[in-house]
Amino acid sequence: MVQARRKGKSEPLVRGEAVVRGVLAATLREAARAGYHGLRIEDVAALAGVNKTTVYRRWPTKQELVRDALLSIAGAALTVADAGSLREDLLAIARRIASLGAQAEYQGLYRLFVVEGGDPELVAIVRSLRTSFEAVPRAILEAADRRGELAPGVDPKLLFDVLGAALNRRLFFEREPLDEAWLQQLVDLLLHGALARPRTSR
Amino acid sequence: MVQARRKGKSEPLVRGEAVVRGVLAATLREAARAGYHGLRIEDVAALAGVNKTTVYRRWPTKQELVRDALLSIAGAALTVADAGSLREDLLAIARRIASLGAQAEYQGLYRLFVVEGGDPELVAIVRSLRTSFEAVPRAILEAADRRGELAPGVDPKLLFDVLGAALNRRLFFEREPLDEAWLQQLVDLLLHGALARPRTSR
Numbered sequence: 454m455v456q457a458r459r460k461g462k463s464e465p466l467v468r469g470e471a472v473v474r475g476v477l478a479a480t481l482r483e484a485a486r487a488g489y490h491g492l493r494i495e496d497v498a499a500l501a502g503v504n505k506t507t508v509y510r511r512w513p514t515k516q517e518l519v520r521d522a523l524l525s526i527a528g529a530a531l532t533v534a535d536a537g538s539l540r541e542d543l544l545a546i547a548r549r550i551a552s553l554g555a556q557a558e559y560q561g562l563y564r565l566f567v568v569e570g571g572d573p574e575l576v577a578i579v580r581s582l583r584t585s586f587e588a589v590p591r592a593i594l595e596a597a598d599r600r601g602e603l604a605p606g607v608d609p610k611l612l613f614d615v616l617g618a619a620l621n622r623r624l625f626f627e628r629e630p631l632d633e634a635w636l637q638q639l640v641d642l643l644l645h646g647a648l649a650r651p652r653t654s655r
Numbered sequence: 656m657v658q659a660r661r662k663g664k665s666e667p668l669v670r671g672e673a674v675v676r677g678v679l680a681a682t683l684r685e686a687a688r689a690g691y692h693g694l695r696i697e698d699v700a701a702l703a704g705v706n707k708t709t710v711y712r713r714w715p716t717k718q719e720l721v722r723d724a725l726l727s728i729a730g731a732a733l734t735v736a737d738a739g740s741l742r743e744d745l746l747a748i749a750r751r752i753a754s755l756g757a758q759a760e761y762q763g764l765y766r767l768f769v770v771e772g773g774d775p776e777l778v779a780i781v782r783s784l785r786t787s788f789e790a791v792p793r794a795i796l797e798a799a800d801r802r803g804e805l806a807p808g809v810d811p812k813l814l815f816d817v818l819g820a821a822l823n824r825r826l827f828f829e830r831e832p833l834d835e836a837w838l839q840q841l842v843d844l845l846l847h848g849a850l851a852r853p854r855t856s857r
Contacts, residue, residue: 539850567769567827576830604851611840612849614829615821622820625769628778638813646848647814648741649806 475501476508480522485561489519489569520578523562526553527586539597543640546593546613547620551631554624563625587613616643677703678710682724687763691721691771722780725764728755729788741799745842748795748815749822753833756826765827789815818845 479501484492492515498505512518533545553559569575587610594609619639623631681703686694694717700707714720735747755761771777789812796811821841825833 564769567766570827570830579828579830602851604847604849607844607849608840611844614824615817615841615844618820618824618828619817622816622823625772626781626820627816628772628781638810639817642809642813642817642848643844644848644850645806646844646846647806647809648846649804650852 472501472503472507473511474525476503476511476518477522477525480518481526481562482558484519484522484565485558488565489515489572489575492519494518516574516578519575520581523578523582524585527582527589532589533593535593535596538600539593539602540640540644542593542597543616543643544636546590547616547631547636547640548633550617550620551624551636554620554631560625563621612643616640674703674705674709675713676727678705678713678720679724679727682720683728683764684760686721686724686767687760690767691717691774691777694721696720718776718780721777722783725780725784726787729784729791734791735795737795737798740802741795741804742842742846744795744799745818745845746838748792749818749833749838749842750835752819752822753826753838756822756833762827765823814845818842 476497479497480492483497483500487493487496494508494515495505497518498508501508508518512521533542533549536542536545566575566579570579590609590613594603594607594612597603616639620631623629623635629635678699681699682694685699685702689695689698696710696717697707699720700710703710710720714723735744735751738744738747768777768781772781792811792815796805796814799805818841822833825831825837831837
């Protein structure tokens with residue numbers, strides 16, 4: 454298989470999607486455990502059961518490896534089937550994040566960002582991932598907009614950031630369950646707002 | 656001055672409001688620096704320039720000391736003048752939190768809760784402070800309700816939790832400035848929601 458070489462992108466030198474997925478999963482697990490500074494490529498390789506050079510060939514730096522590992526979450530966390538309404542789409546994403554948040558690994562990654570998030574390498578990673586993490590929400594919100602659901606001037610990024618922020622607060626500060634009733638209350642606040650208004654007919 | 660002794664409450668044995676304030680400020684600073692487990696009463700006493708026994712007499716345990724120190728923030732962070740509209744009140748609180756969040760001490764306390772927040776003593780502290788931290792928002796929202804501003808069924812606690820969560824995310828994940836334009840966008844999303852609706856006359 455011949456691929457056009459894109460400048461600055463890693464080559465598909467590691468054969469087998471399974472190997473790539475294994476290394477990325479091992480990276481997430483190690484980063485959650487050891488933090489960004491504590492992450493060692495040899496530990497990732499050992500955990501993934503591959504040679505250290507296999508990792509280095511595709512990801513010459515820790516920064517590139519961690520970036521790709523975090524990118525692999527974007528799909529898992531945010532890809533949901535189009536449910537046909539913004540409310541159901543937001544609920545589906547909220548449920549997905551709630552189930553991820555119950556995992557020790559996700560909790561470790563959250564700690565990593567709070568404790569080490571000011572590190573210039575991590576800041577650069579977050580900046581470079583922004584577009585990828587915004588793609589799924591954007592698709593959902595574009596669909597909602599086509600259905601005429603969205604108020605003019607609403608910032609899609611802000612809506613999803615606030616949703617994620619509230620879920621993380623519940624998980625890591627309140628340490629209360631993200632049960633279905635609470636998720637619905639949250640989504641309805643974000644959709645309808647706190648202000649009283651004349652009800653529309655429905 | 657004779658005070659009725661309330662069971663389980665610390666006595667006013669430390670004379671002088673200034674001493675109490677000094678010890679609580681030192682506690683916040685030390686907790687932000689060393690974390691909850693790393694916090695030592697002798698360091699707090701030294702920083703506050705008082706004798707260790709002065710601290711122990713009023714706060715027999717670290718848990719009680721940290722609880723009172725955090726309680727002292729509630730007033731500072733959330734007390735705002737009644738501006739006469741929910742939007743202005745929320746903006747005033749958001750601005751206050753934004754300015755606190757720029758301080759290293761507040762950032763240290765945030766890390767403390769993310770890293771150690773699962774500790775049973777800290778969980779108990781958070782639970783016992785809930786009522787105090789909810790008092791100011793509740794007053795603001797009751798005033799808004801009397802003005803007929805609030806939609807029926809809106810959970811005041813949720814509204815304020817989501818506001819705080821979004822501010823913290825911006826501070827600690829995005830690491831972007833909490834500028835006035837962003838604060839207004841956030842408050843307006845929480846007040847009006849993301850859904851399109853027929854505009855009310857105004």
